[in-house]
Amino acid sequence: MMNFGFGLAGIVSPLFFGYMIDLTGTWTVPFLVPSACFFLGAVLAFYLRPDLPFIDEEEDAAIAPAGQPSAI
Numbered sequence: 205m206m207n208f209g210f211g212l213a214g215i216v217s218p219l220f221f222g223y224m225i226d227l228t229g230t231w232t233v234p235f236l237v238p239s240a241c242f243f244l245g246a247v248l249a250f251y252l253r254p255d256l257p258f259i260d261e262e263e264d265a266a267i268a269p270a271g272q273p274s275a276i
Contacts (some may be wrong), residue, residue, distance in 0.1 A: 220237070221234040
């Protein structure tokens with residue numbers, strides 16, 4: 205998933221930068237958009253919960269073998 209995001213950003217960024225520079229005539233806007241995305245990512249990183257498992261209870265119950273109770 206992350207490799208897809210990095211690859212897509214590598215393809216789209218030069219096109220976006222060139223288009224925005226041609227449209228506005230300045231380098232300010234193309235640098236403000238990625239900066240805002242980086243800032244948003246930094247803020248959202250504070251909401252990550254590595255102490256909680258990334259497992260849905262319904263999926264966990266469906267994966268448990270028949271006759272055995274779920275781990276949760």
